[in-house]
Amino acid sequence: MIRKGILFTLLITLFSRMLFSWGFHAHKRIIQMAIFTLPQEMILFYKSNMLQLEEASVQPDIRRYVMEEEGPRHYIDIDVYGDSAVFTFPREWSAAQEVYSRDTLLANGIIPWAIRWTKRELTTAFKQGNGAAILRYSADIGHYIADAHVPLHTTHNYNGQFTGQEGIHRLWETRIPEIESEDYTFWVGNATYIANSKARIWEVIESSHLKVDSVLQIEKQLSESFSEDRKYAYRKTGKTEKRDYTEAYAKAYASLLNGMVERQMQASVKLIGDFWFTCWVDAGQPDISHLKILSDRYLEKVQIKDSLRIPSQRSGLHN
Numbered sequence: 001m002i003r004k005g006i007l008f009t010l011l012i013t014l015f016s017r018m019l020f021s022w023g024f025h026a027h028k029r030i031i032q033m034a035i036f037t038l039p040q041e042m043i044l045f046y047k048s049n050m051l052q053l054e055e056a057s058v059q060p061d062i063r064r065y066v067m068e069e070e071g072p073r074h075y076i077d078i079d080v081y082g083d084s085a086v087f088t089f090p091r092e093w094s095a096a097q098e099v100y101s102r103d104t105l106l107a108n109g110i111i112p113w114a115i116r117w118t119k120r121e122l123t124t125a126f127k128q129g130n131g132a133a134i135l136r137y138s139a140d141i142g143h144y145i146a147d148a149h150v151p152l153h154t155t156h157n158y159n160g161q162f163t164g165q166e167g168i169h170r171l172w173e174t175r176i177p178e179i180e181s182e183d184y185t186f187w188v189g190n191a192t193y194i195a196n197s198k199a200r201i202w203e204v205i206e207s208s209h210l211k212v213d214s215v216l217q218i219e220k221q222l223s224e225s226f227s228e229d230r231k232y233a234y235r236k237t238g239k240t241e242k243r244d245y246t247e248a249y250a251k252a253y254a255s256l257l258n259g260m261v262e263r264q265m266q267a268s269v270k271l272i273g274d275f276w277f278t279c280w281v282d283a284g285q286p287d288i289s290h291l292k293i294l295s296d297r298y299l300e301k302v303q304i305k306d307s308l309r310i311p312s313q314r315s316g317l318h319n
């Protein structure tokens with residue numbers, strides 16, 4: 001009986017966590033706009049595979065339902081390790097494993113390393129001239145980079161569950177972009193080379209984590225000035241009707257956040273372009289213009305298959 005209870009709690013925790021990520025719409029938009037940061041030598045291949053790339057960009061969230069190892073790649077509950085852990089946490093996977101067990105690291109999320117391991121796979125894909133793998137890992141790294149820009153992906157209180165704000169996760173990363181992102185601008189300039197990818201990723205985690213307090217506090221204050229019936233309404237999505245935040249409430253929150261959601265989406269676009277470009281440069285700037293456009297069926301082959309390898313404790317992956 002006790003075991004069943006624990007299993008049930010575990011499943012609920014697992015599944016409720018699974019639901020959180022930028023909405024599919026936002027992920028697709030981010031990945032699409034990242035294409036336009038690329039140099040001439042790269043853009044043709046990406047543009048001709050834009051639809052496949054957009055579809056692939058939401059696959060990591062779909063994989064979470066069928067593959068246990070996928071879940072932790074989308075977040076890091078850095079505050080579990082202490083108040084200022086975001087600044088002091090070991091940046092290397094091997095160093096982190098010397099302090100914490102692998103299980104602890106996996107339980108609290110591994111997004112910074114998931115980005116680096118995917119970077120390695122993408123670089124290899126470029127070196128091999130493997131078009132399907134280039135798209136697959138471009139989409140995966142794009143997904144993880146976008147998730148790393150969501151402040152609530154860096155905290156244990158990821159859905160306001162400890163502060164009476166359940167639902168805030170969806171409000172910030174799905175409801176606001178749904179309503180507003182068509183009006184966002186995504187001209188973020190050209191992709192540039194990242195000399196130190198480890199430092200760059202952790203800068204993003206730090207910056208996202210520093211926004212957590214505002215994200216929570218601003219919503220808390222706002223909710224005091226909104227009655228329940230102005231805050232929530234039933235909304236039809238497909239065939240079902242669900243209770244959701246009203247447009248008025250989402251807009252009021254977005255306005256108090258002063259453009260934060262738009263800025264985080266823009267920063268995601270830029271950094272995704274930077275990582276794609278960096279992997280291509282590190283691979284020796286291969287000619288990818290001759291790689292063929294992939295059929296929609298390529299997705300069937302890649303969506304469940306997983307080949308991201310987590311290094312063992314002592315293996316020296318320091319790139």
Ligand SMILES: [Zn+2]
Binds near residue numbers: 020021061
């Ligand atoms: Zn995600």
